[in-house]
Amino acid sequence: MSGRTRGTRGASSSRAPAVEDPRIDGVLRALEEIGNLMGVQARERAAAVAQAAEAAVAAANVANGNNHGGGNGNGNRPMSQLVEQFLKLKPARFDGAGDPEMAPRWIEKLEKAFEVLGCTNEEKVTPAAYQLEGTADDWWKATRGRVFPEGAALTWTAFTVAFNGKYFSGTARERKLVEFQQLREN
Numbered sequence: 001m002s003g004r005t006r007g008t009r010g011a012s013s014s015r016a017p018a019v020e021d022p023r024i025d026g027v028l029r030a031l032e033e034i035g036n037l038m039g040v041q042a043r044e045r046a047a048a049v050a051q052a053a054e055a056a057v058a059a060a061n062v063a064n065g066n067n068h069g070g071g072n073g074n075g076n077r078p079m080s081q082l083v084e085q086f087l088k089l090k091p092a093r094f095d096g097a098g099d100p101e102m103a104p105r106w107i108e109k110l111e112k113a114f115e116v117l118g119c120t121n122e123e124k125v126t127p128a129a130y131q132l133e134g135t136a137d138d139w140w141k142a143t144r145g146r147v148f149p150e151g152a153a154l155t156w157t158a159f160t161v162a163f164n165g166k167y168f169s170g171t172a173r174e175r176k177l178v179e180f181q182q183l184r185e186n
Helices: 022-063 079-088 102-117 121-130 134-147 156-167 170-185
Strands: none
Touching (some): 121 156
16 A cells, blocks of 8 residues: 555654544445454354254264163153243343343353253253243344244254354353453463
């Protein structure tokens, strides 16, 4: 760019006012959008890989005669009974608004309830989705078909990958990682 720096036109002094170049701003916006699209694709790919892995494990369990899915042997209970037991625990609802750190806390609270109930990975998705409301529920209705194509098994891993990709931003994750590293250093 013939000696030009972003935001200046031939000025080498910091006293000169910055002049924006709309072409550069347009290119930067386009690159940012490309980065966002790549992030979405990466999350979708990760969910698909997780789903494929869980399907392979489920197929191996069926082939080996181990069809109860883990947990405490409750794999054959009716979903209505599970939802009734789940709701008695008064689990938190999630609306998608507010602090991005609420998303992983919500997942942790649900996982405590699922542990108490002895849920399998396949059983966790329906009660969790039931606790979504507002924009989070709208997101799930729009996203469910991509995360779980027709005929695909509902898996907790695929749900949490999609959920965290939407509601627990990369920035929030990085901030948490930095906090954790600082705690470990102290």
